[in-house]
Amino acid sequence: MLRAVPNKGIGYGALHQAGNLTGELPAISFNYLGQLGGDTGQGLHQDWSLTDDDCGAMIASDNPNPLLLDINGAVQAGSLQFSVNSRLSPAQTQVFITAFEQALTTVITAGQKQARLGGVKTPSDYGIKGVSIEQLNQLTHRLDHVNNENSSLHVEKKTILDV
Numbered sequence: 001m002l003r004a005v006p007n008k009g010i011g012y013g014a015l016h017q018a019g020n021l022t023g024e025l026p027a028i029s030f031n032y033l034g035q036l037g038g039d040t041g042q043g044l045h046q047d048w049s050l051t052d053d054d055c056g057a058m059i060a061s062d063n064p065n066p067l068l069l070d071i072n073g074a075v076q077a078g079s080l081q082f083s084v085n086s087r088l089s090p091a092q093t094q095v096f097i098t099a100f101e102q103a104l105t106t107v108i109t110a111g112q113k114q115a116r117l118g119g120v121k122t123p124s125d126y127g128i129k130g131v132s133i134e135q136l137n138q139l140t141h142r143l144d145h146v147n148n149e150n151s152s153l154h155v156e157k158k159t160i161l162d163v
Helices: 012-017 090-116 133-162
Strands: 028-036 069-076 079-086
Touching (some): 079 090
Parallel strands (some): 028 069
16 A cells, blocks of 8 residues: 555655654665666667676775665666675575565566456555555445346346347
């Protein structure tokens, strides 16, 4: 229901500046950057492009990354790619990466299956406020039931008229 959050919510900075955050920052960062590069969809020429060339260290060695796991992902050239920087042991990092890949595969497979079935609509797809997904599902189920009954009646009427 993320689409139902006004303006996609507020960020960490706004809450931090207002003094509404207490406690420590999480030790894990996850950042999905969306689709990078590629076709603009408008046939426009791009003046620049992304490259995966090595650019060297982005953080000075005397300023280590405080995160236990730093996960960054994006779709680039039609491929979903993730980088994982870890302060875990190599064995623990590999266990995490394997579990993460399996979870992503499960989510992608479920999404592809749902897309083949026609997708799922949420209240925000219809601009409905104050309706839960459960209420929308109940309404959709009732409408499908009514449509099926009407379809059966139509077939019955047609059969009677054809006789």
